[in-house]
Amino acid sequence: MDLIRFENFFYRYKGNEEYALNNINLKIEKEDNFILLCGETGSGKTTLIKCMNGLIPQFYSGFYKGSVFINEKNTVDTSIANLSTEVGIVFQNPENQLIAMNVEHEIAFGLENLGIPRKEIAQKIEESASLTEIEHLLDKAPFELSGGEQQRVAIASILVLEPKILILDEPTALLDPKMARKIIRLLKEIQLERKITILISEHRLDxxxxxxDQMILMxxxxxxxxxxxxxxINGENFQxxxxxxxxxxxxxMKLKEENLFEGKIPTSIPEAVNSLKSVLK
Ligand SMILES: Nc1ncnc2c1ncn2[C@@H]1O[C@H](COP(=O)(O)OP(=O)(O)OP(=O)(O)O)[C@@H](O)[C@H]1O
Ligand SMILES: [Mg+2]
Incomplete structure (x- = not known):
């Protein structure tokens, strides 16, 4: 069963002539663990993500053709609340997503809406806060937090709903490089620990x-x-x-141009070191 499936899907924002999404056929399966969504600015990444919890077509007016299924639920006629139990989305600016008086209430909010008993809520908040390392921030107001802290609270408040897939649209855009690295490491740990699929749209490819594990190019x-x-990475589309x-x-790529390297392009520093050793032999 596919977690997410786009079938011949087109979408055009109201008032725009051009399609922001043009004949999308895409399948995200359970085992597609950590997926990187990448493309030039304006290529449609955020629009694609808005389709993954029904915001498009239910909330945005516009014109669409084709279908999107989330865990086999058609996003046209399944409520956004229902879809949010399958997919959790953290948008680029966490500030806009945080609405409660303090962090604890923020994380509890979605669970309260689902009618979960109070005792269970307390336990889930504890787990989710520990996973995102924000236990010490629970009684702070969201506006008192740094960008990185807000981002972790936004992630915690989505994670607590135990989605099967966690989607983040440029989660590090507002963070410094050190905090960005910390958030990405944390996401990888969460993905492994919770055995969920994570899809991230990001410009920081390094x-x-x-x-x-996988990459989607738009x-x-x-x-x-x-x-x-x-x-x-080794294909022409990316190049x-x-x-x-x-x-x-x-x-x-430069080494390849100079005929100094023939193998696959490495994707991490340890791999690169090994490949360089083979070049220098
Ligand atoms: N709310 C909107 N109303 C009208 N047009 C929109 C709206 N949001 C996006 N668009 C248009 O849809 C196209 C795709 O935009 P989108 O935001 O999905 O791109 P993106 O790949 O996320 O870009 P970036 O990397 O800059 O975040 C662009 O041409 C954009 O101008
Ligand atoms: Mg975007």
């Missing part, structure tokens, strides 16, 4: 590549490739996209 509203990280390429990628 940071993400060592953690990703261009002009189309998904142009969805494959294992290794296949995508031709106008993105901030990872440093390791650029170094090894």
């Amino acid at each position: 940071l993400l590549l060592p953690f990703a 261009k002009n509203g189309r998904v142009i490739e969805h494959n294992s990280l290794e296949m995508v 031709n996209l106008n993105l901030n390429k990872p440093i390791i990628y650029s170094i090894f």
Whole structure:
């Protein structure tokens, strides 16, 4: 069974002539562990994500064709509340997502809406706060927190609902490099511990590549490739996209150009070190 499936899906925002999503056929299966969504700015990543919990087409007015299924539920006629038990989404600016008086209430909010008993709520808050390392922030107001702390609270309040897939749209955009690395490491740990699928849209490829298993490439509203990280990184679609390429990628592409390297392009520093050793032999 697919966690998420787009079938011949098109979407155009109201008032726009162009399709923001153009004939999307995409399947995310249970075993697609850590997926990186990447594409040039304006290519449709955020729009694609908005389709993954029914916000499009239910909340945004516009024109659509085709279907999107979340765990076999059609997003046209399943309530967003129901879909949110399958998919948790953290959008780019966590500030807009945090509404409660303090962090504890923030995390409890979704559970209260689902009618979970109080005792169970307390236990789930504890687990989720410990996983995201925010136990010490529970009685603070969201506006008192740093960007990285807010981001972790937003993640905790989604995780507590135990979604099968966690989707994050540029979760590190507002963070410094150190905090960005911390959040991504944390997400990888959560993915392994909870055995869930994580899909991240990110421009910081240097940071993400060592953690990703799969990659989805978008261009002009189309998904142009969805494959294992290794296949995508070594393919022409990735090479031709106008993105901030990872440093390791650029170094090894240069070595290839100079006929100094023939193998697969590495995606992490340890792999790169091994490949360089073979070059220097
Ligand atoms: N609310 C909206 N109303 C009208 N058009 C929109 C809206 N949101 C996005 N668009 C348009 O849809 C297209 C895809 O935008 P989208 O935000 O999905 O791109 P993106 O890949 O997430 O870009 P970025 O990397 O900059 O976040 C763009 O042409 C954009 O201008
Ligand atoms: Mg976006």
